[in-house]
Amino acid sequence: MSQKTCECQESKCQNSDIDCATVKQMVAAHEKKPASLIPVLQDVQQEYGYLPREALDIVARGLNLSVSNIYGVATFYKQFRLVPQGEHLIKVCHGTACHVAGAEGISVVLRSDLDVEDDETTDDMKFTLESVACLGCCSLAPVITVGEDTHGRLTPDKAKKVVSKYAK
């Protein structure tokens, strides 16, 4: 990680991989008002793939909000991730069509196979598992996506096999 350039040296960010100058710049790029929060969080997520705790500290100082408040907002919206994302993001569709076609079974198997809950990342940082709403290809139900790839007409077993291909 880059040499720390920050002056604040708060104990929390001293021990992390977050470069606070980068985050400060993201904050500075927006107006200093609470309404800027969501765009700033989007930028942070873009950079790190998720919202690191230490980055939230810096955003909080910058926008004069509390971390708890920001966390509340971040959890309110599905788009924000609070843990580092694995190499492959698995989205299991739970839209109506997929739900009827057995999406829950797929989730159950993947959770146990990868030993994670929804929104968690495997210890080897390979996979992050999510449940999402309709992915827009209902004719293929039930559907999952792994990264950019879409896989349809799955059974729990097939889903497991699909995922295992990415494990290499």
Place this chain on the structure above:
Amino acid sequence: MSKTATDKFTVNINGEDHKVEPKTTILDLADDLGIKIPTLCHDPRLKPFGACRLCLVELEGARNPVPACATILGPKMVIKTDTERIHAIRKTIIGLLLSDHPSDCLTCDTCGDCRLQEYAYEYGVREADFKGGELHPVRPQESDPFIGRDMSKCILCGRCVRICDEVEAAFAIDWTYRGFETQVNTPYGESLLDTTCEFCGLCVSTCPVGALTEARSKGKHRVWEAKKTLTTCPYCGTGCELELHVKDNQITKVKSRPDSLNHGNLCVKGKFGYDFVNSPERLKKPLLKKGTDFVEIEWEEALGLMAKKFAKIKSENGPDAIAGLSSAKCSNEENYLFQKLMRSVIGTNNVDHCARLCHASTVAGLAISFGSGAMTNSIDDIEDAGAILVIGSNTTEAHPIIGLGVLKAAREKGAKLIVIDPRGIKLTKFADVWLPQKPGTDVAVLNGLMHVIMEEGLADKDFIKERTEDFEALEKLLPEYTPEKVEEISGVPADDLRLAARMYAEADAASVIYSMGITQHTTGVDNVKSIANLAMLTGNLGRRGTGVNPLRGQNNVQGACDMGALPNVYPGYQKVAEEASRDKLGKAWGCSLPDSTGLTVVEIMNAAADGSVKGLYIMGENPMLSDPDVGHVEEALENLDFFVVQDIFLTETAALADLVLPGQTFAEKDGTFTSTERRVQRIRKAIKPPGEARSDWQIITDVANAMGDDMAYNSPSEIMDEIASVTPSYGGMSFERIDKVGLQWPCPDKDHPGTPVLHVGKFKRGLGKFHPVNFKPPAEEPDAEYPMILTTGRLLNQFHTGTMTRKTEGMDEVGPIASAEISPKDAKKHNLKTGDKVKLVTRRGEIEANALVTDKSRPGIIFMPFHFHEAPANRLTNPALDPIAKIPEFKVCAVRIK
């Protein structure tokens, strides 16, 4: 017709007409009338929220029922609080809540104190009636000190989130996720220790169910088994009311009632810092030093020995070879007896206490300006101020509940907040303007404010003319203190100074709050006089919301001063030097009293070091941590012929004594404390003392009698009656009268209602007197050898020398230990990170502390709390004294990082 009478209007509630004031809610009225309306999301400390809908009532003309807690009454409204429809709605709400609530009442600690349980019973709702919906599976998290969280019991009323934000301004918890998943949580679900939580426990106090609880009370007793005793907090001078819960002689929980002066709010010390009372380390028997060890002895032997030793010193060296330190932690009755013992039995005025180290400058400075040395206004006045100037007071940490009042005034009531403090304390975050002065330059800053006020024509000419004298002298002094010059001296930007001056002077009512940041300087009295000048210049005295308000540190430091535990005054500040008072008290006490002024704390230590004081009696103080230059104090104490300490623990000081007497805590005795707002309040016995510990008033009586006197009191109440008879300002006090809320002095007679605001219409001394003061630099300034400034103070979660707070399990965890706060810039220069050991050196000595890098500290300034024996800041501080008040300069000395 008076204004309020015209504003009132009539409403009808449950068929009866009532007159109400504007802005009354339906719930307010119902509460006044004793009509019960169930509520879950309402707390009078919070803004109306209207979320739970349990308080719905019928409003004639409205199609749907309205929430009583959030609906303001209007003229001619007709309300019914308990119709069949309402009853049914409430039943459904309670049922729905119960259906998603674990049936845990049998083991829940809140059982018996739970709103949901209470209403389920009242409305006859059985859980089974609604079962079948989805349940929240959140598991309890109990890893935090003090606060137990079991979110499966949460009914999402939001009171905890709102109180943490609206009242405490800590913002530690918030709503997270949404819909069915909604949950109250910390960021990332982390421990409260990693958040901004201040462990005030307000969230626990407001939670209507068992979701938030006092963690360490778990399993200790059922709610109804506890014996409850109302008393007063033993920590700071705010004087919050506590309700001690006791089972099997153990304090198991502390609460505060919503109808108390502090509205049920407490800080972490008052709420959770009670372990010291039941600590196994409490002293249980008198201890005598044999060689280097202590052995337990009987009371009779201890008292006999003490009498014999003091008699010997007195006969050989005269009474002034004996000195006593009384205690701001002990009750008024005890302080009164202590000084009476020293003066009438031993025969010396050598009696002082730690007020010397905190507010002697206040007593001296305000007495000559106004004629009375106490806080002029009341705590709840602050909310009526249009501007609040906080100088040298870290209010939210040192007087947390007064801090809440300041925050409320600034955040909700639109008061302008001006903070003058070298450190970026919490209040600066809410301030309209923050003036970070270089430590020790307060007089310059205050003169600068007055300069601007004069220049811009904002002075209150009528007030100056009618109520003050010697204004001309001040007028001559001010012109040279231009904002630019003040900036040069203090580092405060000239324009900010101007802004602050206008804010303070333009408000209808402006209050100054200050504390040790003002008093603990060699220029302490000068600082206080300057504040008095500022308030008089703008006419900000003698009305609600105004005043000069010194916040007193210890729970009873005000009382200890009032009781004359000072070398120059008797109870009620009657002067030793005046023959009339000497005669009056001599007559009351049946003796003739010495006429020479006694020695102060630091002078006593010096006299002990040079051998002129040979016997010392210390009650409940710990100068080995609290006094400046403790290296010197230790030598002095070692040099005494006979040294007695009376305390609840074997403190650093007691360890040096020849004889140690076991005293009692506030929870074991009756008596009174006087809070910083001059309010005399009760403490009440809640538990039995450990072993043979005796109450301090009892011990003093025993000592007096062992020395041949005949002091006989049956109870502290009798002592208070004697106090009232000799102390004009306490003339109307009695245990009976102060039973409920206490009384504020002056209260000269039995019919007097007490005095919330001093100097109304007329100063105590007649005219207020201006004292022009020129800026003088601190005794020690940074130089090449010691290039930085060290300043000392307190932390929220610790108190004084830690004798009480540090005995509480968990207390050390919730704040830094033995820390030295240092700015990021200086940290970089010295290559320090938080947690690193840092060696600090001054001309007095050196210590090692834990670096805490924070932008609260500004470059060039190091802050250290003085609570920790691991890093006793007072090995470093400068004992240089204010020439009048004899207060040491704790707040500034030169230091270097080694």
